Amino acid sequence: MNEELKNQLQNTDVPRFQADLIGWFEKEMRDLPWRENQDPYKVWVSEIMLQQTRVDTVIPYFNRFMEQFPTVQALAEAPEEKVLKAWEGLGYYSRARNLQAAVREVHENYAGVVPDTPEAISSLKGVGPYTAGAVLSIAYNRPEPAVDGNVMRVLSRILSIWDDIAKPSTRKTFEQAVRHLISKDNPSYFNQAMMELGAIVCTPTSPSCLLCPVQDHCEAFRQGTQRELPVKTKKKSSKVIELLTAIVQNEKGEVLVTQRPEQGLLANLWEFPSFEKLPESETAQQTVQFLDSDFYVKAEVKDTEWMKQDHVFTHLVWKMNVVTAESINPQISLPEKTEWASLDRIHELAMPVSHRKIANEWIKRHKERDK
Structure with missing residues (x-):
């Protein structure tokens, strides 16, 4: 911890900061399904879902997920395909696979009880420092830091921290700050309040400083620098790949689908056949x-331009041109993990968001044509 941050923390009235923050949270906390109790399994699932996804988007997914997998045992014993289907639309599917792998370990090695120590919970697959801190503090009331983007933004302003939050090493600075500030009596509410404050008051571009319960403690507000913080270097521009995606229908009205490899991007999800478009190549010929x-x-x-669809990843963009075609050799044997899928089967498959949108549009037009 640098001297400037040490001095800032020493000048902070920690007991009053805790009281102002937690008092505000008790009055203003949002009614969220994972806050009904402190069930560590539910807290864990919610925190994994909330990574890189908005709260409003997560709520219906969380409720449906809990209906299907209400306990550690239920998720541990579920087929992966069913889990991926329940996750469909949330993106970052490795989160779901890692969650299930970790839950299986909890089921087998911890009698179905989510571990309550930093060492044990951090050893689970996909559980990083933030998730471990969130579960330990929210569910088990352990005074552990849970530092995400919201918390870094809030603290960068309160303590006037000008370190680049895009650098992994900066997280340690914020974790040290949280350990100094966190309420030992109510770490659950303290960490949730920090997250909540960043989500609804201390927002990225237009912080509502006049509504902030800890405005009196905020160094950035005092200096008028709240819109300049946090410091975050821009991401590199995303690589763009032009894809041709084929909806191929057979004589039964079924459509060709294939499952992605077990490792790598969007592992094990189903999709329509896709391939990178070659420059200077004619679309129909390349598709055939x-x-x-x-x-x-x-x-x-x-149809060589039936639909356009983009799929945006963190550092990659697929620009998909959807082509429609009809099979003219119906009796062939398909490769492994490839099949002709009926409408009902397509509904069942776990697909990436982009391919699900294509599927929905195809089904919609298919039904309109049959009216």
């Missing part, structure tokens, strides 16, 4: 050649 070489399907292209 790809389907024949990779899926043994001879096809006739019907």
Whole structure:
């Protein structure tokens, strides 16, 4: 901890800061389903879902997930495909796979009880410092820091921390600050209040400083620098890949789908056949050649620009041009993890958001055509 931060923490009235923050949270906390009790399993699931996803988006997913997997045992014993289907639309599917793997370990090695020590919970797959701190503090009332983007933003302003929050090393600075400030009597509410404050008051671009319960403690507000903090370097520009995505229909009205590899991007999810568009290559010809070489399907292209769909990842963008085609060799044997899917089957499959949007549009037009 640098001297400037030490001095700032020493000048902070910690008991009053805790009282102002927790008092505000007790009055203003949002009614969220994972706050009904301090069940560590529910807290854990909610925190994994909330990573890089808005609260309003997570609520219906959390409720449906809990209906299907209400306990550690239920999630541990569920087929992965069912878990991925329940997660469909939240993105970052490795979160779901890691969560299930960790829950299985809890079921097998901890008698279904989520561990309550930093060492044990941090050893679980996919549980990093933030998730460990969140579960330990919120569910078990342990005074452990839970530092996410919201917390770093709030503290960078309160303590006037000008370290770049995009650097992994900066997290240690904020964890040290939280350990100094956290309420030992009520760490659960303290950490939740910090998260809540960042979500609804101390927001990224237009902080509501006049409504802030800890305005009196905020160094950035005093100096008028709250809009300049936190310091965060810009991400590198995303790589853009042009894809052709084929909806291939057979004589039964079924559509060709294939499962992605077990490792890597969007692992194990189902999708329509997709391939990188070659420059200077004619769309219909390239589609026909790809389907024949990779899926043994001879096809006739019907529409080379049926739909456009983007899929935005953290450092990558797929720009998808959807092509429709019809199979002209119905008796062929398909490669492994590839099948002809009916409408009902397509509804059941776990698909990336982009392919689900394509599927929904295809089903919609298919039904309109059959009216």
